[in-house]
Amino acid sequence: MRTRNIGYVLPFILLSLLHILAIEGGEELLRVATKPFLIPALAWAYYRVTPNFYKLVLLALFFSFLGDVFLLGEGSLFFLAGLGSFLITHVLYSALLMKLQSWCPRAVLLSTLIFGTYAVGFMTLLYPTLDTFLYPVMGYALVICFFGMLAFHAFYTQPSQGLVILLGATLFILSDSLIAINTFYVDYTYFSTSIMVTYLLAQALIVYYFSQEVVS
Numbered sequence: 001m002r003t004r005n006i007g008y009v010l011p012f013i014l015l016s017l018l019h020i021l022a023i024e025g026g027e028e029l030l031r032v033a034t035k036p037f038l039i040p041a042l043a044w045a046y047y048r049v050t051p052n053f054y055k056l057v058l059l060a061l062f063f064s065f066l067g068d069v070f071l072l073g074e075g076s077l078f079f080l081a082g083l084g085s086f087l088i089t090h091v092l093y094s095a096l097l098m099k100l101q102s103w104c105p106r107a108v109l110l111s112t113l114i115f116g117t118y119a120v121g122f123m124t125l126l127y128p129t130l131d132t133f134l135y136p137v138m139g140y141a142l143v144i145c146f147f148g149m150l151a152f153h154a155f156y157t158q159p160s161q162g163l164v165i166l167l168g169a170t171l172f173i174l175s176d177s178l179i180a181i182n183t184f185y186v187d188y189t190y191f192s193t194s195i196m197v198t199y200l201l202a203q204a205l206i207v208y209y210f211s212q213e214v215v216s
């Protein structure tokens with residue numbers, strides 16, 4: 001996204017700042033009011049500034065928007081609907097990443113080792129508390145770690161370009177991990193800010209990567 005197009009990106013930046021300030025200030029009404037507009041603002045920026053944009057990116061952002069809306073609700077059904085929406089987001093991002101890469105066996109091995117270890121460690125931590133959510137969370141953990149593996153592969157094969165998607169994927173995994181820890185392991189209210197900051201940065205970096213992949 002080029003400097004001259006900052007006007008399209010500005011609404012996403014301002015809404016993100018407003019949303020984070022609402023969380024920090026305990027302004028629940030403002031938090032709820034701004035959250036559904038965050039990802040649409042990012043999708044609009046991507047659409048406007050990216051020539052020959054990828055439809056899969058817009059579709060992934062649409063499911064992210066659904067996930068954000070579902071997670072505003074309370075209860076198991078809303079949580080599972082949000083989980084499913086974000087799972088589809090990761091699948092779509094992963095599918096696009098797979099199309100853009102030439103495979104390197106060493107990168108595949110290293111990425112599997114790194115993110116496979118993380119997935120096993122994370123599920124070991126949460127396993128005693130998951131109960132009926134065990135299989136949905138396990139499936140989601142595998143999908144997001146696969147996305148992380150693809151992002152690491154992109155970084156390994158093209159370090160200068162791939163760093164952006166690796167940072168984005170890592171922050172997305174961190175955000176999702178904080179949600180899971182906050183939901184199933186220990187309830188820290190201050191996690192809310194960290195979850196949204198890492199999530200919004202992750203989405204911005206991922207979208208930026210795919211916009212650069214088109215024009216590079």
